[in-house]
Structures are given as structure tokens and as C-alpha cells.
Amino acid sequence: MRMGEGVEWALHTCLNLTWVEAGQAVPASRLAAYYELPAAYLNKQLQALARAGLVVSAPGPRGGFQLARPPERVTLMDVVAAIEGEEPAFRCTEIRGRGPAEGGPFPTACVIDRSMRAAELAWRRELASRTLADVKAEVEREAPDAPARFRNWLSRKGA
Amino acid sequence: MRMGEGVEWALHTCLNLTWVEAGQAVPASRLAAYYELPAAYLNKQLQALARAGLVVSAPGPRGGFQLARPPERVTLMDVVAAIEGEEPAFRCTEIRGRGPAEGGPFPTACVIDRSMRAAELAWRRELASRTLADVKAEVEREAPDAPARFRNWLSRKGA
Ligand code: FES
Ligand code: FES
Numbered sequence: 001m002r003m004g005e006g007v008e009w010a011l012h013t014c015l016n017l018t019w020v021e022a023g024q025a026v027p028a029s030r031l032a033a034y035y036e037l038p039a040a041y042l043n044k045q046l047q048a049l050a051r052a053g054l055v056v057s058a059p060g061p062r063g064g065f066q067l068a069r070p071p072e073r074v075t076l077m078d079v080v081a082a083i084e085g086e087e088p089a090f091r092c093t094e095i096r097g098r099g100p101a102e103g104g105p106f107p108t109a110c111v112i113d114r115s116m117r118a119a120e121l122a123w124r125r126e127l128a129s130r131t132l133a134d135v136k137a138e139v140e141r142e143a144p145d146a147p148a149r150f151r152n153w154l155s156r157k158g159a
Numbered sequence: 160m161r162m163g164e165g166v167e168w169a170l171h172t173c174l175n176l177t178w179v180e181a182g183q184a185v186p187a188s189r190l191a192a193y194y195e196l197p198a199a200y201l202n203k204q205l206q207a208l209a210r211a212g213l214v215v216s217a218p219g220p221r222g223g224f225q226l227a228r229p230p231e232r233v234t235l236m237d238v239v240a241a242i243e244g245e246e247p248a249f250r251c252t253e254i255r256g257r258g259p260a261e262g263g264p265f266p267t268a269c270v271i272d273r274s275m276r277a278a279e280l281a282w283r284r285e286l287a288s289r290t291l292a293d294v295k296a297e298v299e300r301e302a303p304d305a306p307a308r309f310r311n312w313l314s315r316k317g318a
Contacts, residue, residue, distance in 0.1 A: 001162050005250075007275075008252060012255065033258065076278070095167055095168065096171065103305065107301075111298050112167070112170045116166075123281055126281040135270050143265075145262070146262065
């Protein structure tokens with residue numbers, strides 16, 4: 001079971017977008033260049049974030065992407081779900097009802113399915129309990145120059 | 160992010176193995192037939208369970224698979240890890256240190272990576288907190304005939 005690397009890209013890109021000035025949009029190519037990522041692939045992640053309502057894209061020569069809402073209102077779960085989808089990782093195919101095992105109809109969901117869901121719920125809860133604002137605050141505590149580095153780089157090459 | 164369906168098969172197969180008489184080994188083909196699963200593919204899952212030390216295979220005409228230890232000592236995490244591997248679903252590639260973003264070496268693991276790991280840990284903990292014995296007890300409460308159905312089917316066709 002593995003997530004695509006787009007999750008790491010999307011999370012860091014959203015974090016970087018918390019550091020641009022209000023109202024400023026950043027082109028996908030610039031967001032990609034900051035980490036030397038393939039722009040076309042990062043653009044796909046940005047489109048997925050846009051479909052999920054996490055970023056908005058402004059068209060035109062000064063266009064690009066910006067966060068759609070304050071970082072306090074974006075959780076890590078929102079970003080992961082936008083990129084990886086909302087489907088559970090474990091999907092019960094009701095094998096208990098197949099073949100000679102067949103004993104249905106079953107009044108309750110399978111105990112194994114319920115257990116697997118409970119575990120995914122714990123994972124989801126944990127990701128939903130952390131916002132981009134939390135991550136931003138912690139990164140800024142550990143690397144106080146991170147916001148300025150991103151902003152300086154943007155203005156240097158973007159003028 | 161998706162688990163293979165082998166996880167469902169392996170979990171139910173381990174559960175079925177809690178219902179056979181002590182010392183009895185069940186061939187992979189019989190375990191597969193109970194759910195009309197492709198035997199070769201289930202056999203792969205059984206080999207993975209054997210490598211993880213969860214089942215043992217007895218050779219010979221009366222051979223087959225049996226649980227390697229009591230169901231109290233097998234957690235859902237053990238089975239999932241045997242099938243899906245121990246690797247985390249989220250793997251940080253240290254993009255924070257790539258390109259013009261480069262600000263390393265970093266004294267601590269990335270905040271985003273830490274957050275993703277914390278969530279997976281919550282998932283792992285939940286799966287590790289449930290044993291095959293727990294699942295068995297709950298299934299037997301909800302479907303008291305489940306053990307007998309499996310045993311009867313085994314003896315009917317296996318004599
Ligand atoms: S029938 Fe799907 S997990 Fe039990
Ligand atoms: S550098 Fe990998 S998650 Fe931050």
C-alpha cells in the first residue's frame with residue numbers, strides 16, 4: 001500500500017502557498033521549479049487541489065494558484081483526500097458470502113471490514129486534526145527563514 | 160491508495176484456520192475453494208503469511224496450512240503487514256532539500272513527514288490492538304454457526 005509522491009508535493013506546495021502575500025497567485029511552473037519537480041505533473045496535483053476547493057487558479061499573465069481558504073481551515077486530510085481520493089484503502093468484497101461459505105444475507109457488516117475501517121478512521125482523524133496552519137507554525141519554529149526563502153526566491157525570479 | 164484484495168482473503172483465511180481442530184492442516188486449494196478464490200493467488204498470500212511466521216505449512220498428502228500460534232497472539236496488523244509489507248504508505252523523498260528550496264542539512268525530520276507518520280502510527284496501533292481471537296469471538300457472537308459451517312464443509316469434501 002503506497003501513496004503517490006504527489007502527496008508530498010501537494011502538501012509542501014500548499015505550505016509554500018501559505019507564505020505568499022494575500023491575493024498573490026503563483027504559476028504552477030514556479031511552484032514546481034522551487035523543488036525542481038516536473039511542472040506538468042505538479043500541475044495535475046494542483047488541478048486536483050482546485051477540484052477539491054483547496055486552491056483557486058487565477059487566469060492570465062499574472063495568474064496562477066493561491067489557497068482558497070485560510071490555512072486554519074485546510075487539514076492534512078483535505079490535501080491527502082484531494083490527491084489520493086476518498087476511497088478507503090481496504091475495500092471489502094464480501095467474500096464471506098461467496099462460494100460454499102455463503103451464509104448471507106448478513107445483518108451486520110463483516111467484523112473484519114469493521115475493524116479495518118476503524119483503523120482507517122483513526123488514520124483519518126489524525127490527519128484531520130492537523131491543519132496547514134499547525135504545520136506552518138511548526139515549520140516556522142524550526143526553520144524561521146523558510147517563509148522568507150520562498151518569498152525571496154519568488155520575487156527574485158518572478159519580477 | 161489501495162490495498163490488494165489479498166488482505167481480505169488472508170484475514171478471512173486466518174480466521175477460518177482458527178476453526179480447524181488443533182494440529183489439522185488445510186491445503187491451500189481447500190482454503191481457496193471455500194470462497195471460490197483462485198488457488199494460485201491465495202497460495203501466494205499463504206506463502207507470505209508463512210514467511211511472516213503466522214502460518215506453517217506441513218508437507219505431504221495430509222499437508223497444508225495451519226496457524227503458527229494461538230489467535231490471541233496474531234493481530235490484524237501482523238496479517239496486513241505480512242501481505243502489504245512493512246513500508247509506510249507515505250514516503251518522504253526530502254523534497255524540502257531539493258532545488259532552490261535547498262536549506263539543509265535539516266536537524267529534524269520534516270514536519271509534514273512527521274505528521275504523516277503520526278497518522279500511520281494511529282492506524283497501525285488500531286490494527287495491532289485487535290487480535291484474531293477478538294475477531295473470532297465477535298464473529299461467533301454474530302454468526303454462531305460460522306465455525307461449524309467451515310468445519311462441516313471441510314470434513315464433507317475432505318474425507
Ligand atoms: S467479507 Fe469483506 S472483510 Fe469480511
Ligand atoms: S520533505 Fe518530505 S514530507 Fe517534507
